[in-house]
Amino acid sequence: MKSLRPGDLAPEFALPDQTGCMRSLTALLEEGSVVLFFYPAALSAGCTKEACHFRDLRAELAAVGAQPVGISMDSVEAQARFDGKESLGMPLLSDADGAVATAYGVRRKYLTPVKRATFVIAPDRRITEVVQSEWSMDRHADAALKALGAPVAR
Known part of the structure; x- marks a missing residue:
């Protein structure tokens, strides 16, 4: 399956977060736009850099009515450690069986379990x-902010 593109309807999901609480896309969207970023592995160097950049830009995302939500095939426990x-x-969601990654077209058979990809989803x-970039960890949050109409400080 190809990755989803702008204009596509985001597939619904319900997954546990790092606390075990079930989170659905519909419920997350009640608070505004969702910046859903898929990452290959919790606590790895690249994924840590990417997630920390989203963390550091939370206020800017909130200012434009959006929230970051991470998702990987790691367990709930690994997400909690991360x-x-x-x-x-x-929210860091555990897509342990990869069903959501498959629905979004980012599941892999080789290298890493998922492609590094970010989807900006409107309410x-x-x-x-x-946003798809395997090597530019900051690009995901920066491009999401730009797409949401926020200035990106450098």
Whole structure:
């Protein structure tokens, strides 16, 4: 399956976060836009850099009515360790069987379990931006902010 594109309807999901609380896309969107970022592995160097950049830009995202939500195939326990170590303070969802990654077209068979990809999802579940970059960890949050109409400070 190809990755979803701007204009596509984001697939609904319900997954546990790092505390075990079930989170659905519909419920997350009740608070505004969702910046859903898929990352290959909690606590790895690149994923830590990416997630920390989203953490550091939470206020800017909130100012434009959006919240970051991380998702990987790591267990709930691994997500909890990741959040605890890095003080991420955002939902980190456990897609242990990869069903959501498959639905979003980012599941892999080789290298890492998922592609590094970010989907900016409007409250009506329409995808407004897709960011794919395996090597530029800061690009995901910066491009999401730009897509949401926020200035990106450098």
